Amino acid sequence: MSVGIVMLVHTALDRAEQAARHWAAGGCPVVIHCDKLVDNKTYNAFVTSLSDVPNVEFSTRYRCEWGTWGIVAATQVASEMMLNQFPFVRHVYLASGSCLPLRPVEELVEYLEERPRTDFIESATTADVPWTVGGLDHERFTLRFPFSWKRSRFWFDRYVQFQRTLRLKRKIPNGVIPHMGSQWWCLTRQTLSAILQDPDRPDYDKYFKQVWIPDESYFQTLSRQYSTNVESRSLTLSKFDFQGKPHIFYDDHLQLLRRSDCFVARKIWPHADRLYEAFLTDMAGAMKRTEPNPGKIDRIFAKAVERRTRGRPGLYMQSRFPNEDWENGVTAAPYCVFHGFSELFVNFESWLTKATGARVHGHLFAPDRAHFADGHETIHGAMSDSAISRNYNPGAFLTNLIWNTRGERQCFQFGPADNQKINWRISKDHNAQISVISGAWAVPLFKSNLNFIDIRKMAAELQKIENDHLKVLRSPFAKARVRIWSMAEFIEAPMEPLQGILDEIGPTQSRRLSEVPKMEDLAGFGQFLQNLKNQGMHPHLMGDFPVDRGTETTNKPPRKPYLVQ
Structure with a gap:
């Protein structure tokens, strides 16, 4: 049995090609979805560059915009192709073009073979999630969001306020308990196929098309319907700042990534040559075999977030300087x-x-x-x-x-x-x-x-x-x-x-x-x-x-x- 990699790509295609070759060299079939916003000339050159690699396929393209349904549709079509064309695949691992494997592919395959019926997907109810940013937790499931948060922020906010004023609410489908979590998961064939082949899928898709940021809730919710063994964690190391934006890893984060012991990390800066050279390597230069433990570096990220949001006592940041009483201590010492x-x-x-x-x-x-x-x-x-x-x-x-x-x-x-x-x-x-x-x-x-x-x-x-x-x-x-x-x-x-x-x-x-x-x-x-x-x-x-x-x-x-x- 093997692991299939579904890659969602929209930029830095040269790095995506490098990662796809690495996955394929490790024996993993790869299905790539390239954002429809990428022009045809660039896309065709990308396809040609990987034409010599076996078991690499390209799925139908969708327009992917943050917070919209397109990302889920792209994941669905790529996952369906993976399940149909590669019947020997037991687990499907969702990654992005900016994801970097930190450990040898063979270790990931062995790790998942030892857990053949375990789904790795971060999945928690809105009441248990403290990290939602933007003031929308349960409301993202009960209101409609026809406008893009990025391109039409004015109409997005006005329509949300309009629904709140009139107390308009959507009905959640029967038997569905909304869950949220990281977009990057690893599901078994049984669970993923059950989600994609569910007779009620048209109703679920219709409902989630109007949910805000559905890629963080669609699979996270429906996996609870079918999975027999969910580990609510992601095998991909992804960290976010206080604004909900992902941390970007650079060359000077090399030792930090090694300490995490995770299989995959995102988001990697496209020009981080040292990271790609260090991790896309053979078994001899790889990290030691151990259980993934991103918690080992959580303290460092927590300190970084605190430094960014609160600063040092008595040292004023530009973002807080004009605001009275926003400082972390008026002065630095007695x-x-x-x-x-x-x-x-x-x-x-x-x-x-x-x-x-x-x-x-x-x-x-x-x-x-x-x-x-x-x-x-x-x-x-x-x-x-x-x-x-x-x-x-x-x-x-x-x-x-x-x-x-x-x-x-x-x-x-x-x-x-x-x-x-x-x-x-x-x-x-x-x-x-x-x-x-x-x-x-x-x-x-x-x-x-x-x-x-x-x-x-x-x-x-x-x-x-x-x-x-x-x-x-x-x-x-x-x-x-x-x-x-x-x-x-x-x-x-x-x-x-x-x-x-x-x-x-x-x-x-x-x-x-x-x-x-x-x-x-x-x-x-x-x-x-x-x-x-x-x-x-x-x-x-x-x-x-x-x-x-x-x-x-x-x-x-x-x-x-x-x-x-």
Whole structure:
């Protein structure tokens, strides 16, 4: 007994010829259906090129278009020719011109001879199929599809909507339970002949002509009617992406295909010379005998699909870039934002760098420029400190900074005088650790030498901006790790919050924090706030700050007694 190969061909006829010769050399008769869209001159040359190969026949040609009945009709006529002209064939294997045998033909023949009554066809009910793409699962069997999805997409969609609106449904033939699966199957003579010679075939054909993508449901459904032993799997390795399009295998997939241990793979790139040379070979150069196991490479394909659909955290793909919240993570790594710390402490950036080993920047979104650490004008990724280029897209500036410096914790200062367009992006980023001392923006104004009327005006504007920022940070949509202290609350006991911040960053030292960075001299700051109140501006973000409160009023440790002789 032998295996008959039915090939559906529409392009890359030179590769189809090569595959047909390989099948025939292995003792398998081949019946080829060539798409009617192929011009007669090309088709005749193809037939002539295989005229010297015995047991290769050509069937009546049909016009084959994706998702239409023509593919099923082509399979039917080629299968009928196979069964009629080659009575010794026990199994019929459906393949395409882009299919490539991965193992010697003799192994496939032996494998099927050991399973003489087993049909290999992927066949599952619509309720059990999670991979239908396009929003049509059971509806493809109950609606009519007279229009081509590819050529007449407008009318296809409108007619589907029309049927849904009027609740029009077709009746499924009695005894038929719709199943779906891969188009590429291997059926026994008994099952295939029963399908093709069924007295009710005209009714089944009439029904399936109006089914969407019938080549994935016709044989898959009817084989359940007649087969006594169905293995719901295909012997052909075919993988599909998230859009339902088949993966194409190239030369660099050689080792991947070897690991699958499958008999046949599709879709092979026509110019993959290395693959054709490696697999269309003799027994000595073929793969080892083993059970086909495409699951061995499913993990790789799953990762590829995830990479394509979700991408890498913090690295934006062109397909997702314009769409808010489509990213797989706003940024690539954790980072820290300090709001009000550089205003309250002297040389805070230097102290934090020494305490944590992180790279601590100044105000990256300051009006004049991006203040990179150590005064650099550029940073990794050729990122400039130019405020003009940064403000063109502040969100992309931040994500590029974190991506280009991943592996090193980044920290930067932020305040109400900075570019506020970054607020929502930071607050919705689970990688952000945001620490805020509200009202600390008033310290530089307090120490400035400006006219008080100008100070009052600036204070009112900065307080409004910071208040809006705090609302964003407290929003239910915020995902960042946010901690907010009022200025009065923070300077009351700065050691504990600073220790918590350093612990979260990851301290470089095991000992506890022994000293805080030097705080600005706040003598007279309480009176400054009172003066703002007296001028009609209410500075409420600093907390309850008494008029006589300042750094000089804090309790000083008692001097040690000494003896004078």
